[in-house]
Amino acid sequence: MNREAEDQAIAWVMLTRDPSFADWDGFTAWLEASPEHARLYDALSLADAQIAEQLARPIPTVRRRWRWPVVGGAVAAALALVAVPTVMQPGFTPQTIASAPGQKLTVKLADGSRIDMNGGTRLVLDGPRRARLEQGEALFAVVHDEARPFEVASGDALIRDVGTTFNVVREPMRFTVTVSEGEIVFNPEREQVHVTAGQQIEETGDQLLVTRVEVAQVGAWRQGRLIYRGAKLARVADDLSRGLGLPVAADASVSARPFSGIIQLEGKGEDALRSAAMILGVGVRRSGDRWLLVAP
Incomplete structure (x- = not known):
């Protein structure tokens, strides 16, 4: 398949479903330029519609429900520090991995799981099935094990795998988790939000916002x-x-x-x-x- 044509078809699917879209002449010219264009557009439109149908149920905004009372500044700070404790594995030596801006790295774990790191990312492996994303962006392709769930900590958030592939972004003003396969549980000991394929959860102030996304865009930065x-x-x-x-x-x-x-x-x-x-x-x-x- 022509990658350039596929990219163009994805862009047209996204654009033409926008109610404000107006460039129908440009879209028609692109379709008429090659029979392959029409075939790609039809196939991707159908896939997009099927995903939308599967995700048609309403997705509410989740308000945080903290399990501890509001207390004085010093005590509150101490609680924040232990909100996501680091569980060290016996005999496991923590490993810090960092990628330079513009550099992509791939980390393969002993259980077969894989972590793709984007540029400017810092990751700490705290155990065989636990990682901590301190900054940047990483795509986790996790081998599921019910007896030993894979966990990713970032700031005061905790992500628990339910057999999945998901992308995590941690920046000073932005934190998102986007799922392309399977399911994750966001903060299993607090909000317990289940996020499935084609969904994204984002921290926005004191709320957690769950939205729908294109599965094709998750981890596309690797290419x-x-x-x-x-x-x-x-x-x-x-x-x-x-x-x-x-x-x-x-x-x-x-x-x-x-x-x-x-x-x-x-x-x-x-x-x-x-x-x-x-x-x-x-x-x-x-x-x-x-x-x-x-x-x-």
Whole structure:
């Protein structure tokens, strides 16, 4: 299958289902350019519709229900420190693994599980079936074992596997878990939120927001593909930073602008960033030690 045509078909599926979509002439021209385009679009549209039907039940916003009372600052801080305790395995030596910005690493565990790390990521293996994501992004493909559930800690959050593949992003202002296969339980000792394939859970202040996502976009960064539907450019800039190895931010004038489509990262550095900016419809300028996405 032609990867470029497949990427284009995914983008058109995402765009044409948006009620505000208006580029029907461009879409028609793309369909008529090759019989393969129509076949790909029909196949992906059908798959998308089937996923939407399976996930049609309402997904509520989950409010946090803390199990401890509100207490003084010092005691509260101490409780926060032990909210997700590190369970050390006898005879297991913790291992810290870090990837440089723009560098991708793969970690294979003894049980057959696999962890793909994006650029600028720091991960600690606390045990044979436990990891702690301190920063960055990682895709976990877990071999299920009911007797020894795989757990991923990040900040004060805990993710427990129910036989699955899931992507985790930990940044100062963003924490998300996106599931492409199987199911995870988010904070099993607190909110106990079950997140299944095609869903994403995100911390937003004092709430946990569960939304639907395209399964195809989960972990697509491993092939240099960034897939979005209505994502703010501030988030896109963070993803570009990890993938390109450059400090990238979105200027206030464009940070809230939504973007839907696919960015195929080719190479690294300034040239790759400018190519991505063209797809985003923005400009790029240097500001101190970082790059800014700015209004054209």
